[in-house]
Amino acid sequence: MADPHARQLIRPYGDRRDDGVVQMSFVLPVPPGSRAREAAILFVKKLGFSQALVATMEPAGRDFSFFVVYGRTAAAVDLNAIDVPEVVIRKLGFDELNAEITRRLGRKIVVVGACTGSDSHAVGIDAIMNMKGYAGDYGLERYPGFAAYNLGSQVENERLVREAKARGADAILVSQVVTQRDLHRENARQFIDLCKAEGLHGKTVLVLGGPRIDHAFALELGFDAGFGPGTRPSDVANFVFHRLVERKEAISP
Numbered sequence: 001m002a003d004p005h006a007r008q009l010i011r012p013y014g015d016r017r018d019d020g021v022v023q024m025s026f027v028l029p030v031p032p033g034s035r036a037r038e039a040a041i042l043f044v045k046k047l048g049f050s051q052a053l054v055a056t057m058e059p060a061g062r063d064f065s066f067f068v069v070y071g072r073t074a075a076a077v078d079l080n081a082i083d084v085p086e087v088v089i090r091k092l093g094f095d096e097l098n099a100e101i102t103r104r105l106g107r108k109i110v111v112v113g114a115c116t117g118s119d120s121h122a123v124g125i126d127a128i129m130n131m132k133g134y135a136g137d138y139g140l141e142r143y144p145g146f147a148a149y150n151l152g153s154q155v156e157n158e159r160l161v162r163e164a165k166a167r168g169a170d171a172i173l174v175s176q177v178v179t180q181r182d183l184h185r186e187n188a189r190q191f192i193d194l195c196k197a198e199g200l201h202g203k204t205v206l207v208l209g210g211p212r213i214d215h216a217f218a219l220e221l222g223f224d225a226g227f228g229p230g231t232r233p234s235d236v237a238n239f240v241f242h243r244l245v246e247r248k249e250a251i252s253p
Contacts, residue, residue, distance in 0.1 A: 007078045007081070009076040009078055009079075010076060010077055011074075011076045011077075014072075020073045021070060022049065022070070022072070023055075023069075024068070024071065025056075025066070025067065025068045026040075026043075027060050027064055027067070028040060028043070028065050030063065031059070031062075031065060032057050032059055036065045037054050044069050044071045048073065049073050050071065051070075051072045052069055052070070053071075054069050089238050091234065094138060094234070097143070097241060098144050098145040104241075105241075105244065105245070105248070108146060108147045109145060109146050109170050109171065109244065110167055111140055111146055111147070111149070111240065112164040112167055112169040112173070113125050113129050113148070113151065113172065113173030114151035114153070114174065115154070115175040116154075116156065116160055116175070116176070116187055117154070117155075117156070117157070117187040121175075121177035122152055123177075124175045124177060128231070129148050129173070130150065133233045134232060137232040138233060140237055145241075146237065147167075149163070151163060157191045160174070161195060161198055161200065164204065170205060170244055172200070172206055173209065173236065174191055174206070174208050174223075175210055176210040184210060184213075185221070188208055189221055189222075192206070192221055195222075196222075201222065205240050207226075207236060207240070208225070208226045209236075212228070213228050214228050224239075224243055225239050
């Protein structure tokens with residue numbers, strides 16, 4: 001039996017396992033040519049890579065060059081030493097989840113979501129909540145077991161909390177796309193402070209999503225879960241359902 005505490009070193013994969021080959025792309029402020037190619041190779045070697053090879057050198061505007069360079073590294077990561085929080089649930093299919101909502105909860109799950117603060121990017125929250133969904137995965141509006149209310153973008157935290165309380169929301173979804181100067185962090189933290197002040201924290205399922213969001217980051221701020229790029233509506237739907245069931249069972253005699 002394999003030792004679960006043994007080191008499991010992994011390296012980047014190019015042509016064969018553990019060869020350490022990495023592909024990089026970048027722009028240098030120099031027009032294409034022999035000097036530009038050599039500058040790209042030297043730059044990659046200064047990063048600690050060996051056997052640098054320029055695969056692509058193309059103009060990128062006046063006096064700029066775009067490069068794709070291959071390099072080899074001896075660096076490795078011990079996979080068994082990595083411990084990060086993950087959202088772990090038993091994922092149910094569309095029909096099964098709706099049936100379980102009826103059986104376990106006996107009512108629709110009310111979800112209110114928005115892209116908050118000054119953020120005007122509604123693509124993420126729309127992908128999760130709108131009926132069409134994302135990549136063939138139905139949004140929450142399509143689920144018979146959910147009552148989903150998408151407030152759109154540029155919604156102030158105060159309004160989101162007010163709407164959630166008025167609708168008796170079981171869950172609130174917060175989407176944060178704009179990340180300059182850690183704006184997403186400050187806005188999300190303000191939202192959590194507001195939920196605590198309004199008595200929602202610990203009672204309502206709070207979910208944070210966006211391109212620079214992960215589960216560990218969301219937990220750090222006080223959310224129940226965080227979802228990053230590639231999240232499907234069914235991931236969020238299943239998490240909210242299972243968390244509500246957990247809380248219901250925790251208070252049942």
